Amino acid sequence: MKPAAENVCNPDLLKERAHCRFIPEEITHFLDNGSENTKLRHKLEEYFLNNPLFDDDIPPDYLSHSERYSNELRKSCAMVQCFLNDPTVQNIAGQMEGVRMLMGNGLGSAITKDGNPLALHYVMFLPALISQASQEQMAYWIGRAWAGQIIGTYAQTELGHGSFLRGLETTATYDPDSEEFVLHSPTITSIKWWPGGLGKTANHAVVMAQLYTEGKCWGPHAFIVQLRDLDTHASLPGISVGEIGPRLGTNSQDNGFLRLHHVRIPRLHMLMQHAQVTKSGEYVQPASSKLTYGTMVFVRVAICFDAGRQLQRAVTIATRYSAVRRQSELVPGEGEVQVLDYQTQQHKLLPQLATVFAVTFSARRLWETYNSVTHGPKEAQLALLPELHVLSCGLKAACASDCSLGCDVCRLACGGHGYLASSNLPRIVTATTATQTYEGENTVMWLQVARYLLKVYSDGLESGEEAGPSVQFLREPRPDLTAPSHARLTNYGLVMGWRVAVVALLQEAQQELQRRVAAGQQPDRARDACSLTLVDAAQCYIRGHMCCQFVAGVDELQGLSAGTTLVLQQLCRLYLLYHASSSHLLRHGWLSGADVSQLEAEYRALLTELRQDAVALVDSFDIHDRILNSTLGAADGRVYDRLYEEALKSPLNQQDVPDAFNKYLRPLLKSSL
Ligand SMILES: CCCCCCCCCCCCC/C=C/C(=O)SCCNC(=O)CCNC(=O)[C@H](O)C(C)(C)COP(=O)(O)OP(=O)(O)OC[C@H]1O[C@@H](n2cnc3c(N)ncnc32)[C@H](O)[C@@H]1OP(=O)(O)O
Numbered sequence: 213m214k215p216a217a218e219n220v221c222n223p224d225l226l227k228e229r230a231h232c233r234f235i236p237e238e239i240t241h242f243l244d245n246g247s248e249n250t251k252l253r254h255k256l257e258e259y260f261l262n263n264p265l266f267d268d269d270i271p272p273d274y275l276s277h278s279e280r281y282s283n284e285l286r287k288s289c290a291m292v293q294c295f296l297n298d299p300t301v302q303n304i305a306g307q308m309e310g311v312r313m314l315m316g317n318g319l320g321s322a323i324t325k326d327g328n329p330l331a332l333h334y335v336m337f338l339p340a341l342i343s344q345a346s347q348e349q350m351a352y353w354i355g356r357a358w359a360g361q362i363i364g365t366y367a368q369t370e371l372g373h374g375s376f377l378r379g380l381e382t383t384a385t386y387d388p389d390s391e392e393f394v395l396h397s398p399t400i401t402s403i404k405w406w407p408g409g410l411g412k413t414a415n416h417a418v419v420m421a422q423l424y425t426e427g428k429c430w431g432p433h434a435f436i437v438q439l440r441d442l443d444t445h446a447s448l449p450g451i452s453v454g455e456i457g458p459r460l461g462t463n464s465q466d467n468g469f470l471r472l473h474h475v476r477i478p479r480l481h482m483l484m485q486h487a488q489v490t491k492s493g494e495y496v497q498p499a500s501s502k503l504t505y506g507t508m509v510f511v512r513v514a515i516c517f518d519a520g521r522q523l524q525r526a527v528t529i530a531t532r533y534s535a536v537r538r539q540s541e542l543v544p545g546e547g548e549v550q551v552l553d554y555q556t557q558q559h560k561l562l563p564q565l566a567t568v569f570a571v572t573f574s575a576r577r578l579w580e581t582y583n584s585v586t587h588g589p590k591e592a593q594l595a596l597l598p599e600l601h602v603l604s605c606g607l608k609a610a611c612a613s614d615c616s617l618g619c620d621v622c623r624l625a626c627g628g629h630g631y632l633a634s635s636n637l638p639r640i641v642t643a644t645t646a647t648q649t650y651e652g653e654n655t656v657m658w659l660q661v662a663r664y665l666l667k668v669y670s671d672g673l674e675s676g677e678e679a680g681p682s683v684q685f686l687r688e689p690r691p692d693l694t695a696p697s698h699a700r701l702t703n704y705g706l707v708m709g710w711r712v713a714v715v716a717l718l719q720e721a722q723q724e725l726q727r728r729v730a731a732g733q734q735p736d737r738a739r740d741a742c743s744l745t746l747v748d749a750a751q752c753y754i755r756g757h758m759c760c761q762f763v764a765g766v767d768e769l770q771g772l773s774a775g776t777t778l779v780l781q782q783l784c785r786l787y788l789l790y791h792a793s794s795s796h797l798l799r800h801g802w803l804s805g806a807d808v809s810q811l812e813a814e815y816r817a818l819l820t821e822l823r824q825d826a827v828a829l830v831d832s833f834d835i836h837d838r839i840l841n842s843t844l845g846a847a848d849g850r851v852y853d854r855l856y857e858e859a860l861k862s863p864l865n866q867q868d869v870p871d872a873f874n875k876y877l878r879p880l881l882k883s884s885l
C-alpha cells in the first residue's frame with residue numbers, strides 16, 4: 213500500500229520507491245494467489261476498515277482487562293454479523309473466504325487488535341466438527357455453529373498435561389443404561405486450561421477426554437459438551453468455567469479453565485466419524501487411532517500461513533522505518549545516513565524478507581499435501597498420514613520459530629521506538645511467539661519429526677508401510693561429497709547439503725543409540741540421550757525441505773516480468789546462503805572452509821543488491837496502514853509526527869499534574885524537606 217497523496221510522503225521513502233527494479237503488483241498477486249483475490253481483499257478491507265462499527269473509541273492499550281475483552285467481543289460479533297448477514301460482504305468474498313480473512317492475521321487483526329474471542333470457534337471448533345463428526349452429527353451441529361447460534365472452543369490441554377496427549381486425565385465413561393457419557397475431571401491437574409474463548413465466550417466445547425467403555429480405556433476422543441445456558445449464558449450444573457488471567461499477549465481471547473463434575477451428555481455427543489461407541493457400549497475402532505488428532509494437523513498447517521503473515525507485517529514496519537530513520541554518519545562529514553544503508557541492518561532485515569517467501573512456498577505445498585490426504589481415497593489417506601503428520605509438525609515448528617524470531621529481530625531493528633506499543637511490534641512479537649508453544653510445543657514437534665526420520669532411516673517401518681515422498685532421499689545413495697564446488701554450491705547443491713547433514717546426524721544418533729543399548733541402557737533413556745542430535749537432524753531436514761520448496765517454487769513461477777523474477781531468485785539465493793552458515797553443512801563435509809568464505813562474499817553482495825528493493829518489496833506485501841497499525845511503519849513514513857500524536861493520547865497526558873502526584877509524590881517531597 214502506498215500513501216494516497218505522494219506530497220505528504222517522507223522523501224526518503226519516495227526515493228526508495230523510485231529505484232524499484234521490479235513490478236510490485238506481480239508480487240502482491242502472487243502472495244494473494246491471483247489478481248482476483250487481491251481485488252476481493254481490497255474490497256473487503258475497504259468495507260471493514262471504513263466502517264465505524266469497528267472503530268475503537270479509546271486505544272485498547274488504555275483499557276482495563278475486562279474493557280478490552282468487551283471491546284474486542286463487540287467488534288468480533290459485529291464482524292461475524294457482517295459476513296453472515298450483509299449481502300455486500302457476501303458478494304465480495306463468499307462466507308468461507310470472509311471467515312479466513314477475518315480470523316487469520318490479516319484484516320481481522322486490524323479489527324480485533326488484542327485477540328479475537330471468537331477465533332477458536334472458527335479456527336478449531338468448526339474444523340473439529342468437520343474432521344471428526346459423522347454425517348448425521350454434522351447435519352445437526354454445523355449449521356448451528358456456522359450461524360453463530362452456538363459458540364464453541366477446543367478444550368484439550370489440561371493443567372497437568374498439554375504435550376503428552378495420552379496423559380490427559382479427563383474421563384468420558386459410557387453408561388449403557390442411560391446411553392450417556394459421564395464427563396469428569398477427577399483431579400486438579402485434569403482441569404482444562406488454556407482453550408481460547410473458553411473463559412467467558414463459548415457455550416460449547418469439543419472436549420478431549422479418555423474414553424472408557426465396557427471397563428476399558430480407549431485413549432483420548434472428542435466429545436461435544438454444552439457449557440452454558442443458550443439463553444442466560446450462565447454456566448450449567450456440574451461445569452466450573454472461567455478465565456485463566458493475563459498472558460504475554462492476545463489478552464482478549466479469554467483463554468479459560470474448565471472443571472467437569474460428572475457431567476452427562478448423550479451418546480451421540482461423542483464425535484463419531486472415525487471411532488464409535490454403540491448403544492450397548494461396544495467400541496468400534498477407527499481405521500487409525502491418529503485420525504482423532506486431525507484437527508491439530510489442520511491448525512498446524514494454518515499456523516504456517518499465519519506466522520508468515522505476522523512476519524510480513526513486522527518486516528514491513530521495520531524496513532520502512534529503516535529507510536526513514538537516519539542515525540550516525542557512515543563517512544564522517546557526509547551527514548547521517550538511512551539506517552538501512554548499514555550492512556548490519558540489511559543483515560537483520562533482508563533475510564526476514566526472504567523468509568516470508570520461503571514460508572509461503574512451503575506452506576502452500578503443505579496445504580496441497582493436506583488436501584490430497586484428506587480428500588483422497590481412504591487407503592491413500594492412511595498411507596500418507598505419517599508424512600503429513602511429520603511435515604505439519606516440522607513446518608509448524610520451523611515457521612513458528614523463524615517468524616517469531618524474525619519479528620523480534622524486526623523489533624530490535626527499530627531501536628528504542630520498536631519497544632513502544634504504538635509501533636505495534638510488541639503486539640506482533642507476543643502474538644507470534646505463542647505459535648511456538650500452542651498446537652504442539654516446538655521441541656515436542658521436532659522430536660516427532662526425528663522419530664519418523666529415524667524410523668525410515670533404520671528400516672523400522674511396519675510391513676507394507678511406505679516412506680513418504682519427502683524422505684525418499686534417506687533411501688537413496690549418499691551424494692558425492694567430493695563433487696566440484698560449482699556443483700555443491702548451486703541452489704540444488706545446497707539442498708543436497710542439508711540432506712547429507714540429515715543422513716550423517718541420523719547415522720550418528722543411531723550409532724550412539726546402539727552403543728548405549730548394547731551397554732545396557734534402557735532404549736527410551738538411550739533415545740533421550742541422543743535427542744539433541746535427533747532434533748538437529750529434524751531441523752536440517754525441514755530447513756532442506758524449505759530451501760527445496762523455495763527453489764522449486766521460484767523455478768516454476770510463470771508469466772512474471774524479468775525484474776520480478778530476478779528479485780525473487782535473489783531472495784531465494786539469499787535465503788539459501790543465510791542458512792548455509794549453519795555449522796551442519798561444514799561439519800558433515802558438504803562445504804569446505806573455502807566454500808563458506810565464497811558463499812559469505814556472495815551473501816554480502818546480495819545484501820547490497822537487494823537493499824535497493826527492500827522498500828518496494830515490503831510495499832508489494834500490500835498491507836493496509838490500518839492493519840499495520842504502527843507509528844513506525846505507515847506507507848507515508850510520517851514516523852515522528854505519529855509518535856508524538858500517539859504519545860499525546862496517553863491518559864496520563866490528559867492532566868498536567870496527575871492525581872497520583874497529590875496522593876503519593878507530594879507527601880514524599882514534603883517529608884524529605
Ligand atoms: C478458518 C481458518 C482461519 C486461519 C487462521 C489461522 C490462525 C491460527 C490460530 C490458531 C489458534 C490455535 C490455538 C491453540 C490451540 C491448541 O494449542 S490446541 C492443543 C494442541 N495440543 C497439541 O498439539 C498436543 C501435542 N501433542 C501431540 O500432538 C501428541 O501427543 C504427540 C506429541 C504427537 C504424540 O502422540 P501420541 O499418540 O501421544 O504418542 P506417540 O506414541 O509419540 O505417537 C504414536 C504414533 O502416532 C504418530 N502420530 C502422532 N500424532 C499423529 C497425527 N496427528 N497423525 C499421524 N500420526 C501421528 C506418532 O508419530 C507415532 O508414530 P509411530 O512412531 O509410528 O508409532
Ligand SMILES: Cc1cc2nc3c(=O)[nH]c(=O)nc-3n(C[C@H](O)[C@H](O)[C@H](O)COP(=O)(O)OP(=O)(O)OC[C@H]3O[C@@H](n4cnc5c(N)ncnc54)[C@H](O)[C@@H]3O)c2cc1C
Nearest residue numbers: 366367368369373374375406407408646650651652653655
Ligand atoms: C496462547 C495459547 C493458546 C492456547 N490455546 C489452546 C486451546 O485453544 N486449546 C487447547 O487445548 N490448548 C491451548 N493451548 C495449550 C497449548 O496447546 C499447550 O500449552 C502446548 O501444547 C504445550 O503444552 P504444555 O503447556 O503442556 O507444555 P509442556 O509439555 O509442559 O512443555 C514444557 C517443556 O517441556 C518440554 N517437553 C515436554 N514434553 C517433552 C518430551 N516428550 N520430550 C522433551 N521435552 C519435552 C517442552 O519442550 C517444554 O520445554 C494454548 C496455549 C497458549 C500459550
